[in-house]
Amino acid sequence: xxxxxxxxxxxxxxxxxxxxxxxxxxxxxxxxxxxxxxxxxxxxxxxxxxxxxxxxxxxxxxxxxxxxxxxxxxxxxxxxxxxxxxxxxxxxxxxxxxxxxxxxxxxxxxxxxxxx
Amino acid sequence: xxxxxxxxxxxxxxxxxxxxxxxxxxxxxxxxxxxxxxxxxxxxxxxxxxxxxxxxxxxxxxxxxxxxxxxxxxxxxxxxxxxxxxxxxxxxxxxxxxxxxxxxxxxxxxxxxxx
Numbered sequence: 001x002x003x004x005x006x007x008x009x010x011x012x013x014x015x016x017x018x019x020x021x022x023x024x025x026x027x028x029x030x031x032x033x034x035x036x037x038x039x040x041x042x043x044x045x046x047x048x049x050x051x052x053x054x055x056x057x058x059x060x061x062x063x064x065x066x067x068x069x070x071x072x073x074x075x076x077x078x079x080x081x082x083x084x085x086x087x088x089x090x091x092x093x094x095x096x097x098x099x100x101x102x103x104x105x106x107x108x109x110x111x112x113x114x115x116x
Numbered sequence: 117x118x119x120x121x122x123x124x125x126x127x128x129x130x131x132x133x134x135x136x137x138x139x140x141x142x143x144x145x146x147x148x149x150x151x152x153x154x155x156x157x158x159x160x161x162x163x164x165x166x167x168x169x170x171x172x173x174x175x176x177x178x179x180x181x182x183x184x185x186x187x188x189x190x191x192x193x194x195x196x197x198x199x200x201x202x203x204x205x206x207x208x209x210x211x212x213x214x215x216x217x218x219x220x221x222x223x224x225x226x227x228x229x230x231x
Contacts, residue, residue, distance in 0.1 A: 009156070032219070034219045036219075036222075041204075041225065041227065042224055042225065043120075043122075043206055043208075043222035043223050043224045043225050044159075044206070044208075044220075044222040045222070046219060046221075049219060090158070090159070092219065094219070103149075103161060103164065103174075104219055104220055106158050106159045107158065108156070108157070108158040109158050
């Protein structure tokens with residue numbers, strides 16, 4: 001069965017510092033990987049996705065993530081964060097061979113708090 | 117603009133009452149999903165539907181019911197059997213896999229409070 005582990009529940013960081021939000025997954029088959037962002041009292045918005053091809057994926061708002069198959073990881077990074085990046089971030093995985101990707105399995109979320 | 121509309125944004129319910137949360141999409145997506153979100157617990161799947169007139173239970177379906185009579189609509193009813201319904205509810209939809217697959221598109225959520 002698939003599972004997703006976000007290794008940090010909370011990540012505090014100062015403005016303009018780099019940040020990495022860690023995500024590991026478990027699956028015995030090929031996967032699709034996603035990062036979503038959720039601002040308070042809003043739905044989730046797609047930041048970036050990995051379906052196939054280049055393992056370095058660039059997304060919106062200056063975020064990027066790297067798919068590492070051997071380490072089953074998909075860590076999210078940003079070289080310089082802004083106050084406006086304060087939000088909750090969710091990593092998700094689905095099995096690529098299933099119709100409509102099957103169900104997305106979400107991690108528990110990481111709260112990114114950017115301080116001035 | 118295409119998207120998913122959830123209504124209402126805030127909903128208050130008295131104990132013992134059923135309440136229905138609306139979810140409408142104009143994205144022509146086949147699949148739709150309902151998630152429940154509680155602080156510190158991530159997203160938990162309640163029900164999902166991959167085609168009209170068909171739906172399956174998710175991980176926490178007890179106390180909830182759904183219908184899928186139209187492709188665009190997937191309403192969720194929170195029944196009086198749901199012991200702790202106060203939560204943030206998210207609806208989502210998706211297309212079949214392929215190069216255009218983008219995971220799920222989410223609505224803006226409904227916050228349900230039992231008073």
